[in-house]
Amino acid sequence: MGHKTGHEKHRKRSPEKSLTARSDSGALRPPGPPQQGASPVREPMKNKEYRRLLRPLHAELVAVQEWVRSSGVRICILFEGRDTAGKGGVIKAITERVSPRVFRVVALPAPTERERSQMYIQRYVPHLPAGGEVVIFDRSWYNRAGVERVMNFCTEEEAQHFLQMIPTVERAIVDSGIILLKYWLEVSPEQQTLRLQSRIDDPRKTWKLSNLDLESYTRWYDYSRARDEMFHFTDTGWAPWYVVDNDDKKRGRLNVIAHLLDRIPYEPLERPDLVLPQRQDADGYMAPTQPLHWIPTLY
Numbered sequence: 001m002g003h004k005t006g007h008e009k010h011r012k013r014s015p016e017k018s019l020t021a022r023s024d025s026g027a028l029r030p031p032g033p034p035q036q037g038a039s040p041v042r043e044p045m046k047n048k049e050y051r052r053l054l055r056p057l058h059a060e061l062v063a064v065q066e067w068v069r070s071s072g073v074r075i076c077i078l079f080e081g082r083d084t085a086g087k088g089g090v091i092k093a094i095t096e097r098v099s100p101r102v103f104r105v106v107a108l109p110a111p112t113e114r115e116r117s118q119m120y121i122q123r124y125v126p127h128l129p130a131g132g133e134v135v136i137f138d139r140s141w142y143n144r145a146g147v148e149r150v151m152n153f154c155t156e157e158e159a160q161h162f163l164q165m166i167p168t169v170e171r172a173i174v175d176s177g178i179i180l181l182k183y184w185l186e187v188s189p190e191q192q193t194l195r196l197q198s199r200i201d202d203p204r205k206t207w208k209l210s211n212l213d214l215e216s217y218t219r220w221y222d223y224s225r226a227r228d229e230m231f232h233f234t235d236t237g238w239a240p241w242y243v244v245d246n247d248d249k250k251r252g253r254l255n256v257i258a259h260l261l262d263r264i265p266y267e268p269l270e271r272p273d274l275v276l277p278q279r280q281d282a283d284g285y286m287a288p289t290q291p292l293h294w295i296p297t298l299y
Contacts, residue, residue, distance in 0.1 A: 026224030028186045030245050045250040057257045058097040065098045065134070067266040072131035074178045075264065078140040081185030082223055083213050084195035086246045086253075090185065091136055093253040094260075104129075107138035120144060120162060121169055129178060141166065145230040150222045151215065163233040170239040180239050181263055183256060184227070185246040189220055 068075065079087040095103045106127045115123045121141055129135040141162075149159040174180050187195075196217060199209040216223065235241045242259060246252035 025189055026221050027188045028243055030243075044248050045254075047250070050250040050254070053254055054093065054257075057254065057261070060261050061094065061098050061257065063268040064261065064264055064266045065102045066269050068134055069102055069132050070269060074129040074131060075134040076129055076137070076173065076178050076180050077134065077260065078137045078142065078180075078182045079185065080139060080142050080146065080183070081244075081246070082187055082192060083216050084192050084199075085185035085187045086249045087138055087185055089249050090183075090244075090246075090253050090256050091138055094136065094257060102132065103134045103136065105136045105138060120158070121166070128173065141169075142230065142234075145234070146223065146226055147212075147216070149226050150219055151212070163230065167234055167236050167239070170234070170236065174238045179264060181242065181260055182239060183242050183244055184231075185244045185252065188247050191247045192217070192220075 067073070079090060081087055091105055095105060108123065108127075111123060124137075124141045127135060127137075144154055144159060144162040145166075148154040149156070154162075170180060196209070196213065199205040199213075231241055244252050244256055
């Protein structure tokens, strides 16, 4: 039996709930009452509690890493959502304790002139995982169904062709043996406003704000319609969309990690018993007399 790293319950399969409940706000809300064990009051999670709950999930992600590396499994995870939905924070939470040689993040820039002349999916295919890799797309080929369509970076004909074609492509990806997981991070209009305003006010976050973000902000319902049609065409049995309530970023990150652990059929490997060896003797070593340029100790 493989070593259990302390969060075995997240490896048990649970039936999927209905996708979402819609509202006139254009945001998606989880259906029904809070799940068993969830807090009845949606207060923002405190950082201390978040870190306590994240620790065992990180241990499980390390177990996934070692299983992927030893078995040669290929995993592809997509993160999509509106601006400020928290994609970067979720990806950082997933990857902060694992090896970038196994968990590889792909965030492609705007296409070059050459790439614009290619078949649309072509620029993404080289980034799909090889054996022993987990590839995480921070935005993916679904740019065409979202920002490109809403901001008129592609024609409506191109967007419709994408929606008709991509389920077949994803079927080929899954049939090749790749585990494909697609997450849509949902945020309310009120939270999006708060987060964008924070980017304006906080000098640490101004780099996250672009003219495109401001233009996108005015098109909330255009994005809602594009999202709904994307789900209609591409929420398939072989590559379903998993929707995440990410108004509370800390809860959202924990929920995503717990869910993807549940969707990956990993088996933790036996941990070897490791003991630190004895260091060598000094054997005449002398500290250098050359003066060194130490930085000021300000903290």
